[in-house]
Amino acid sequence: MECPHCKSQDTRKFSVIYESGSTHSTLGGVGVGIGEEGLLGGLLGGSAQSQTLLARRVTPPAPPEPFSGVVAFSFAVVFLVMGALFYSFTNPTFGIAVMSFALVPILVKMLRREKEKEQQYQDVMRRWTDSWLCTRCGRDFIEQTPGVASPEPLESKIRFILRAQGKIAATRCYREWTGADLQTAKHFVEGL
Numbered sequence: 104m105e106c107p108h109c110k111s112q113d114t115r116k117f118s119v120i121y122e123s124g125s126t127h128s129t130l131g132g133v134g135v136g137i138g139e140e141g142l143l144g145g146l147l148g149g150s151a152q153s154q155t156l157l158a159r160r161v162t163p164p165a166p167p168e169p170f171s172g173v174v175a176f177s178f179a180v181v182f183l184v185m186g187a188l189f190y191s192f193t194n195p196t197f198g199i200a201v202m203s204f205a206l207v208p209i210l211v212k213m214l215r216r217e218k219e220k221e222q223q224y225q226d227v228m229r230r231w232t233d234s235w236l237c238t239r240c241g242r243d244f245i246e247q248t249p250g251v252a253s254p255e256p257l258e259s260k261i262r263f264i265l266r267a268q269g270k271i272a273a274t275r276c277y278r279e280w281t282g283a284d285l286q287t288a289k290h291f292v293e294g295l
């Protein structure tokens with residue numbers, strides 16, 4: 104795969120780097136290959152710290168938290184108790200209404216949010232699967248599949264958010280999309 108930034112052929116898939124990422128020799132080689140001009144070039148000096156950063160950079164996104172049954176259950180209990188109190192002490196009809204209707208929108212909303220989170224994860228995961236790292240210039244890019252509209256590369260998307268919404272938003276998005284820790288995300292955003 105050719106790097107769209109510097110036309111180098113020295114590129115490797117994120118998934119390949121990640122899978123071989125536990126061995127020191129592999130990561131050391133990548134670190135040296137990236138040189139000084141790369142996005143994280145200064146950080147990839149070959150020390151243990153830089154290897155960790157590279158490994159983190161190519162770490163696949165974390166799956167979303169599973170549906171929080173505890174939260175849903177807590178809401179259910181609160182509304183059932185409230186409804187029961189109304190039923191017993193003030194207005195029985197209103198109490199029943201609170202008990203029966205209050206739960207529905209909450210559960211629907213939660214389920215919808217779960218679905219959104221799952222879709223976001225699918226998008227991020229697809230992006231990660233198609234991500235390549237250029238070991239010459241240190242930049243990453245998304246594999247172009249012929250006939251398929253290519254997703255915007257992570258880097259330019261983050262850059263857009265940085266301009267539109269500022270550093271904190273860009274850092275947060277980078278963390279959400281890559282699963283990187285705060286320091287890695289900050290380094291990335293500051294390097295744009």
Ligand SMILES: [Zn+2]
Nearest residue numbers: 106109237240
């Ligand atoms: Zn390159």
